[in-house]
Amino acid sequence: MTRSPADAPGLRRRFWETVPLNRMNAAEWEALCDGCGKCCLNKLEDADTGEVWFTRVACRLLDGETCRCGQYENRRAFVPDCVFLSPATLPDVAYWLPGTCAYKLLHDGQPLADWHPLVSGDPDSVHKAGISVRGWTVPEFEVPEEDWEDHIIEDL
């Protein structure tokens, strides 16, 4: 039987309901990520309005099936502008994170969804619920940047 993600070492019981983001320990902060992979999609931003559109063109390091970064520990050696999400940076980047993102939800005072692995107890529930990017991204080395707007996703 697979252990629930919520029972991983270092996590306080249902910490996401009781511990403020800036009081979570490192294990809790990492466990908040549902593994959807959406934040690894390339985005287009209107410089005047700040409006953001996600595309299905994925970062070169994203594995389109596992929805995980292929070089998470060393990713900045390959992708220097990869955003480092922390309690300090979250307020500045929350505006473009997808509406399903656990960090954004808690930042906005919203609960985690039933399909979040911490809630469901199933690491694959984010994929089974159709929330992740599994199976529908295209690698950025296959699409020139000037064509990204042809791959905009209307609702993410």
Ligand code: SF4
């Ligand atoms: S969008 Fe949020 S929950 Fe999804 S992979 Fe990125 S940080 Fe994790």
Ligand code: SF4
């Ligand atoms: S470097 Fe890794 S974590 Fe950063 S956007 Fe790319 S795939 Fe995602």
